[in-house]
Amino acid sequence: MRPLGHILSAETTFAGFLDRRRNELAILHHVRRNLPPALAAQVGIAAVEPPELALLASSGAVGALLRQRVPDLVEKLAHAGWQFTGIRVRVQPRPPPRSPKKHMVKQLDGLSAATLRAHAERLADPELAAALRRLADHGAAPSDDEEALGSVKKQRSE
Template identity: 55%
Template sequence: MRPLRNILSAETTLASLLDRRARELALLHLLRTTLPPALAVQTGVVSASQGELVLSAASGAAATLLRHRGHELVEALSREGWKFTGIRIRVQVRHNRADRSKVHAKQIDEKSAAALRAGADRVADPELAAALRRLANTARSGSADEHEPFEGVEDEDPERQK
């Protein structure tokens, strides 16, 4: 049985696509070692043909930073044997819901609620003690509601809405 790469390489069109992709991956690796890590993960190679390197940026801010580093990138690439007359930047915002961090209200467990109640009993200020008791009363028991947000806070996690 022949490896898939050998089968694809036999077809000239597919072989040229594989070569182009290998070249772009090599460029991307070099760029990611040259750029600061926070900017490198937001950068991609769109095209590397006809003397011009076309990069993608995940945001307008990343594109601006790449444009400011354009001359530095051309020099770094030329030191490694890549010859480009210029770099063009395209903004390609990715809407990947999985990459967004989820912000949920902090939950109070029973142990923390008990500590709040004990603290309320020791506090001399009656208003502060009442506030601590109210906060302790928002604690959820270890039931199915354990991961539910506080009252009035909407849970935006799409998996929880099912």
């Protein structure tokens, strides 16, 4: 079986694409190497269209910092053999990370706690009975107003 890279490089359409991508990655690597690590992680390549390079910044602040470093980057890229007359910076904000789903704590209502206590009384195993009583005591709501499922039952009956 042939590696995917060999198959794609045999096709002229894909070979050109792969060459452009390798060139972009080499330029990006050189750009990132000349930036502070925190800034480098927020930079990408938008387009390589000589004589101009377009970089992507993940936020406006990153874009501003990158624009301040454009003359230095052009000079360092020229020393490495890439002749760009200028660098454009495009800001492309990333979507905010998804916040983790909030897990609602399942609470026992008074009826469920009473059922657990009743079953605990009928058990022969004292350790299991004690565990059920602790669970019932821990999960029981202190008053009728704070019943976990009470408000749901009231809403359905109305």
